[in-house]
Amino acid sequence: MTGFADATGTGCDFDALVREHQAMVFSVALHFLRDRALAEEVAQEVFLSLHRNLGAIQSASHARHWLRKVAVQRAIDEGRRRKRQAVVSLSELAEPAAGDPQGDPMLGETLRRLVGTLPEAPRMVMILRYQEDLDPSDIAELMNMPVSTVKSHLQRSLALLRQKLARRGLGEI
Amino acid sequence: MDWLEQELREALRRQEPSPDFLERPRRAHVLPMRRWMAAAAVVLAAIGAGGAMREYQGHVAKERVLLAVRIAGGKMNRIQAQVRGVAQ
Numbered sequence: 001m002t003g004f005a006d007a008t009g010t011g012c013d014f015d016a017l018v019r020e021h022q023a024m025v026f027s028v029a030l031h032f033l034r035d036r037a038l039a040e041e042v043a044q045e046v047f048l049s050l051h052r053n054l055g056a057i058q059s060a061s062h063a064r065h066w067l068r069k070v071a072v073q074r075a076i077d078e079g080r081r082r083k084r085q086a087v088v089s090l091s092e093l094a095e096p097a098a099g100d101p102q103g104d105p106m107l108g109e110t111l112r113r114l115v116g117t118l119p120e121a122p123r124m125v126m127i128l129r130y131q132e133d134l135d136p137s138d139i140a141e142l143m144n145m146p147v148s149t150v151k152s153h154l155q156r157s158l159a160l161l162r163q164k165l166a167r168r169g170l171g172e173i
Numbered sequence: 174m175d176w177l178e179q180e181l182r183e184a185l186r187r188q189e190p191s192p193d194f195l196e197r198p199r200r201a202h203v204l205p206m207r208r209w210m211a212a213a214a215v216v217l218a219a220i221g222a223g224g225a226m227r228e229y230q231g232h233v234a235k236e237r238v239l240l241a242v243r244i245a246g247g248k249m250n251r252i253q254a255q256v257r258g259v260a261q
Contacts, residue, residue, distance in 0.1 A: 018195065026190040040194040047195060108184040115185065130178065131185040162177055 014054060017063050018047055024064075024132065025071040031127045032075040034116040038082070042074050049074075068132070069142055076120055107170065114161055121145070122153040129154060 025046050029039035049070055050057070057063045115126050121143070128139045136150040143150070174182075191197075 022194075023187040023189050026194070027185075027187040030188060031185050040190050040197075043190055044195055044197075107180060111181055111184040115181070126181070127185060130181040131187060133182070158177060161181075165177070 014051055017050065017067075021064060021067045022047075025067055027131055028068070028071040028127060029075040029078070031112065031115065031131055032120075032124055033079055033082070034112070038078060039075075042071070042078050046071050046074055072124060072128070072142055076124060079120055110165075110170070111161070114164060115157075118157055118160075121149075122157045125150055125153040126157050 022043065026039055026043040029042035029046075030036060033039050033042070046067060050063070050067060053066075057066060115123060118126065124143060125139055128134045128142060129136075134142070136147050136154065140147040140150045
């Protein structure tokens, strides 16, 4: 499947790791960068890096943690490198169309777009919280920041999203 | 967890990459190489153009020297003819 050699003698099955974690790695990059091709490139780099470091992987849970951490860092690095991505504030973003949030098929895209416009740290915190379902303490460890900062990013980002959506009658307050 | 957090969980759910995403050539490696090749071509062209310009300037200078020598030779001939006329 991958074209990579697997006989590293570490007991870690590279192909199996790719199959198990490719959606996680790709989605972290996709939701952060909002660019499918770029997210696939980041995922390629992450798995290439895993292949080079396969000997250091000690267990399945270690592999998951390692991949998540490297994916987060590579996505942030790529976001910084890609200067063409204009980061605008939530207040500058075009207002989403009004409608019923329960039946609005565009709400998901609106939310992804709004999350994509957050500054890099709160954006990644939101992705790790709601895509990966991680606790603030896990996010803090992954992103090398205090738990209080993670909680602050979550609260402020949610408040901003809520305010922005409520202004146009999208959802409850 | 309120409705917004539930919607965020749904909006940010994991997605699968393309099935062959690991097998495709990586643009990040290909593009810089193309950029370097284009830059090298420009440098080589500039070097070539610089050489041609120096050759042209040398040719012009040589023509000017030859013209100066011809002018000086003509004047010398006229002076010699005048000197011969005076002597006779």
